[in-house]
Amino acid sequence: MTELEKGPRGQRRGRGARERILDASRRLFREQGINNTGMDQLCTVAQVSKRTAYQHFSGKDELVTEYLRRHDPDTMPDVFDRPDLTPRERLLAAFDKPQQVPPQELTPLCPFIAAAVEITDPDHPARRRAHDYKTSVAARFAETARQAGATDPDQLGEQLALLLDGASARTRALDIETLPTAAAIATILIENALPAAQPGAVEEC
Template sequence: MNEPTPVRPRHGRGARERILKAATELFTAQGINATGIEQLSTVAGVSKRTLYQHFRSKDDLVVAYLRSLEDDHLPVVPASPAPAPASPREQLLAVFDWKPPEPTDPFRGCPFLNVSVEVPDPGHPAHELAAANKRGFARRLADIARQAGVADPESLGEQLALLFDGASARGTALNSGRTLVYARSVAESLVDAALADVGPASPR
């Protein structure tokens, strides 16, 4: 694992971005609970006072960190009526092709699942945001399936989301992204069976 490199303390514009970048590196590498404010401020190159000027608490920083990742961890729903750049089948399966940004680092799986485990209180803002992301993940998959004409898009969305989350959690335990490859093969069977019922007019 590559250790985040502390930067020389700086002031002024860009401090918030550096803090979020440091949070992303540290939370991904070692988890939220193992990362302290002192380390965050050192790696970001800001004083603790500056950090607290941008984020009132570590909890606020965790929420901001998750918000910065939301769009990257949700399937892309094709705009309608514009044609989709890929078939619904390809879009539904593409979520299982996710690769960690640094292949040599330990496989950390889904950050939203990780936060929900590290922050178990369902009423905590970070846990609520993680749960909302997971609901949104299944909903976007269902939206893609619906555009393909699948008879029960909600069920297919939930099934694919469950496969992805299970593979992410297992991959974290085993330190292996191969679990997503196996999950993709199961997803192919589910998606193909659902699309087969749509008929020959379904885009494939």
């Protein structure tokens, strides 16, 4: 890459074409879906030429996969890696309304679910990425449930992962806020899965 490049209309632009393409993909894939977004439109929004785009990504398949990888590479660290919360509190924090997400981004479907719905090929790298991510969410729930002392942490992890995905899909379908209801259900599941607290008992952090 040279320090300066030319956009689709010949304008000279600085570094950062890759990030502009990814920023455009995040917006367009979220607003109109993966299958409805073409490379021409992505290049126009990102203000790069198609030649530049293909210097960074071999094609749309690679771009979609990188878009998903960038979305949440560490699997909800703002929930599961919080040292200020007990394990039980972290389980419930997954159902808190995001504080830093713009209102217009609260209702679109989870990008990993959306990718799995739109991409039917089970061997597509983005489809595999979505599968691995959803598996990792359940695993992080299960590990946190184990730290909280759940009698069957794997079962609780799968229940909470399913509940979170269901809330995402229902929010999108009905355009209503479903996380408070999901949080209430999660509280019941967690209370039923954890042994009765003993006096003086402290959860593992």
